[in-house]
């Protein structure tokens with residue numbers, strides 16, 4: 112089947128969704144996804160971030176779809192034409208969805224461990240507004256202790272259901288879920304019972320925001336101060352791949368996570384023993400630095416590629432400022448040198 116997204120065509124298998132086809136093409140046309148997770152069956156269709164415009168349904172029925180559709184749960188048809196970034200309607204809808212997700216989300220990024228690798232931060236950076244129109248009280252929940260390893264901040268949850276699916280699909284017995292309806296929806300208090308399961312830590316990796324964070328890493332560092340390395344160990348837990356990313360500060364392993372791809376999805380799930388119990392470098396075979404393809408603040412200290420040198424071309428002395436301004440601000444104690452005085456007299460600074 113042939114499908115065209117933002118003018119780029121690709122052949123896909125029947126059953127492929129528009130989002131999956133867009134990911135095959137890659138680049139700017141890939142819609143953002145806050146709830147879809149390719150490794151979790153049945154995920155998607157909750158957040159509406161991935162809306163796209165179908166301008167041609169298929170070769171057999173070329174009528175456009177009247178409403179925007181969620182690309183993660185809409186299948187491709189032969190001859191389908193889709194607009195993602197190419198559509199103003201889509202851009203407006205993504206802005207509206209972002210604003211909606213932020214209505215109840217607290218602005219506590221400065222103290223949130225997810226800052227720097229938060230999908231909602233990235234979404235807001237691209238599609239958010241700088242001001243809020245929301246004047247009502249934000250929805251809040253009582254803090255709840257769910258055990259020694261995972262910190263739950265229900266106020267930050269965007270109800271994507273990914274953690275519920277981890278519990279459903281990776282653990283023997285799901286004992287938590289989303290309870291209540293509408294504004295009162297929340298992750299059930301029974302989550303504390305799921306936490307003992309050997310694969311429960313994966314909820315931290317799949318949570319797109321800082322609602323579920325790693326207690327063993329809490330407030331230790333900002334993620335952009337850590338250097339991520341691929342590492343593995345001979346893990347005996349059935350179902351665990353033993354392949355992880357270890358986040359180092361100097362020689363100290365501060366955090367262990369699954370290896371995430373460019374869509375922030377783990378390549379394979381890991382067990383709690385690898386995640387929480389092995390923070391000694393001797394426990395791991397370190398393979399080398401982990402590359403981050405997605406734009407992220409973690410890339411700010413990327414040490415796997417050479418950075419360009421920035422050259423600022425400007426008039427001589429302009430960065431030193433005008434004499435009258437220098438007198439007013441802290442530079443007033445630093446007099447101009449002879450060359451600068453000449454330039455000043457000639458009106459060049």
Ligand code: SF4
Nearest residue numbers: 268269271272274318
């Ligand atoms: S706690 Fe995180 S993973 Fe679970 S529903 Fe909320 S946002 Fe999604």
Ligand code: FES
Nearest residue numbers: 156158159161183
């Ligand atoms: S990613 Fe498609 S609805 Fe959430």
